[in-house]
Amino acid sequence: MSDTGASATGLRERKKQRMYRTVSDTAIRLFLEKGFDAVSVAEVAAAAEISKPTLFRYFPAKEDLVLYRFADHEGEAARVVRQGSASPVEALRRHFLDGLERCDPITGLNDHPDVLAYQSLLYGTPALAARLYGYLERSEAALAEALGGGLDGRLAAGQIVAVQRILAQENWRRIAAGERAAEVRGDAVAAAERAFGLLEAGLPAAVRGDVV
Template sequence: MAFAEGMGLRERKKLQTAMRIYRTAVALFDEKGFDAVSVQEIADASEVSKMTVFNYFGTKEDLVFKPMENHFSDPARAVRDRKPGESAVDAVRRQFLEMIDGRDPSIGLNAEPFARRIRSVIMATPVLRDRAYVSAEKGALELAGLLTEETGDRTLALIAASTLTHVRQALVEEHHLRIDAGESVDEVAADAAERAERAFALVAGGLSGYAVRQA
């Protein structure tokens, strides 16, 4: 939900309102627990109406997930936009390494306390953990569908997509667990690229020649 260049005043105000609601909701969920906070309480704390909250975020769960759910499609985006001659595994690996370099919050490499609060809320709330799992599976199926269209083999596409998405998830979880254990983001990021290279190398032997984009 970052500010976009060239955005008009009305659009900027709407984005500011959405961000205020989002941050207020996460703070309340982290403080009191997801189930203990009502949408009306979030609206009051954000100084908007309950209807406004639902206009920006369709459900209570969306108050946590909507700004981040797009990232579950990152592997599919990497493969869809890959270069001629680049395989699916190389594309996903390249994207992940770029995200490490940029300290992307979506892969757990961000020192901002707010990003940690989001994870805390999700991990403490079964319905949100379930939604994270379902969203990840949807992302894998999106990638599998793309690979099926290109290769014509749904079985291998499902295997490849599941492998690539789970490699990413394992790396992201390692980032979170190390930071939760007390390491700084800088310490975790210092060897993140090396660990990612090793992780993707485990599957590269089997997938390196799979779904190579033709020139």
């Protein structure tokens, strides 16, 4: 591909990603103001200044307007395992701890008002919480493949994804109850260290070592 062609492709992709972010941000703002069930897809399209068919080309379901923020994380665990030089569990442990250090919202350890509002919307809306499990299932499937596939890979991936989800939800639960991220961080790190230690000890030997 010529430099011009590559540049054009890159520009189109950047414009596409901007569209995703703009429409998703617009939808989330409306949902937070009025409630998820009270806002129609047509209202979101109008606020984003696009047609309803165009919106559905980007977001097949209303719930995806909110869960777009999880899209980048869907294959994250699999990427960490494939790119890591340590054992899979050790690579994922380091990645999660780094997320806690950065207060990455995906770890639940973030007390910014906008993040708390988003988390309340997500976990407080049954349709969104149910749709989230589809993202988790795809993340689990990608991780299982990165771990070598087969029953051992699927079992390990299921345990790892569950541990990450539970750790994040516990952090969010405490912060939603009024604790500050700085107050929760020490316990969050300790819980993550313990959880990943248990994973390392309990997973099959085939997935504890380096992925071939």
